[in-house]
Amino acid sequence: MAPQLDEYVEAEIQRLLTESGAIAEQGITLQRRDHLLVLGGEVESAQRRDEICRQITANFPDLEIACDIGIVRAAAPSEVEEIS
């Protein structure tokens, strides 16, 4: 039977993502599905995204997660906005 994915688990994961020294992300969103946790948001590198998934899996081994975290693009802009 899949583990219960309740609000307390969600809160625990949210704090883990911020307070864990290896992650320190405040911009990750968590969406609970029936037996699945969907991770969203964007981080600065693929290593950071992978570490988030690794830590959640290590701390909640019975939890099924889907990682939709993206890597923020860092290209130069092609436009300028005139402020008035």
Next chain:
Amino acid sequence: MIRIAAVGDVHVDRDVLGRYRPALEQLPGVADALLVAGDLTRHGTVEEAECMASEFGDLGVPVVVVLGNHDHQSDQQDAVSDVLRQAGLTVLEGDTTVLEINGHRLGIAGVKGFGGGFAGACASSFGEREMKNFVGTTEAVAERLGAALRGLDCDALVALTHYAPIPETLVGEPLEIYPFLGSYLLGQAIDSAPTALALHGHAHHGSERGRTPGGVPVRNVAHPVIKQAYNVYQLLSADVDAGLARI
């Protein structure tokens, strides 16, 4: 004409080195200065500050920054600022800098800022000492920002903060955390001077554009919001440079 490049929440560490650099090296051709709206590092360590200095130093344009809450995480914010200053970056916290650009004086006042919320749902200095300290911190920071802005005599005035001065640029964030993302007191400080533009970060899921109650344009330049290395804003309108389209 003054062109300001801006970004926030770049969270530089070793794994980010080189990601921004190709875009940053184009800056001298597209902007007169780069402003960075806090959260320069992940945990606020000296090592991360050195990475930030390496990635954002020696750009050929002045770089002006404020720290963010992440830059305070290791209680080494003074050492972080020292590393950045040694690399030639200007670090503001309640003070100002003036840049001479194309015959104009660009004044920048910067503070990290703090939380407290916005009209109709803001914290008050009442009750427990911890609550009074929380609100008092924002009050003191906002007073310093307002005084810094009012003390500048420039052709264009820019306010640079990490925390948000208005709720409109937080839209997209959970309403419940607005008090941790900014304060109306920062907006009030910005409105106390003839500010041309206010830039902030912190709200990764927020919105890009808004205005203070007094009408000052506000831009949330958090990297996950603008989704590129930096945005470019033009003040004191003139011809738009070739190669850049007006939006």
